[in-house]
Amino acid sequence: MLLHHPVQNSSHCSSNFLISIDPKSNQLDTLSMCMSYGKHVGVNRVSNGSTFIDKDVLAFESLLQIHVNDERITSLLGTPLQLEQLYVGHLFSEGYGDFRETKITLSRENELSYKIYGHGELTKETNLPTLVTTSCGACDGENLLELNKGIQHFIQPHPEYNHNELFAALQDMKSSQLGFQQTGGMHAAALWNHEEGLQCLSEDIGRHNAVDKSIGHALISRIDISKQFLLLSGRCGWDIVAKAARSGIGSIVSIGACSSLAADTARELGLRIFSFMKQDSCVIIGGLTHFLNENP
Structure with missing residues (x-):
């Protein structure tokens, strides 16, 4: 099981600094070492x-601002941990290109603002920079019919699954969510398969950011992502299905519900979603096999 452990005491960190990280070095995210998952604040508690x-x-x-070749691609609202994984995963899952070999520079402006820089070839035209909130993913298409345009279909064989193993994997992820245990306010994503078990666990206040971090971790670690199940701590919306499809992931397992657009997209692109995963039940949408009459 792979966990991310930030250092709890951040008093030694300066408010402004610039560092470079080579993803190939397996170097621990230096920014993460300078903070906990959350901030202590005074509250009025009712009990x-x-x-009192x-x-x-x-x-x-x-x-969190993502820059490529000194151009700002997008601005995300998220948790400033595992930022190199976020950078690689976001650009890959949004179709901008593969930046796993890129030397990434992280700039901390203050507690509320971080900039992430890298250089490489963009495989997708950039629009005006957007702001992606923690509540939903990017949606810059002019209408819903254009959302799936250019997203590749999943054509690999779907990995075999066992219901009990999938449920156990979600429970394993839940028990490993240190950020959620500390704050009660963070989503998680991870990858899992039968051979390696739980991998690439990531947390973020935004569910789509957590997915980006898991995907980025897998890319940097050279994990065959097509053989993985993407695990989600909450619901599954269109943005998560699109990220999975662009990244070559064919199976998604969520504790929560699946949206109608996520279901339609999964069916169209050949993915499958295991939603409302419980110990003795789940709701499966999309391809159980590649035979159309078995794809509800």
């Missing part, structure tokens, strides 16, 4: 009819 002053840990949410 059993009484109100207390403190709580709130998940960090910062502006």
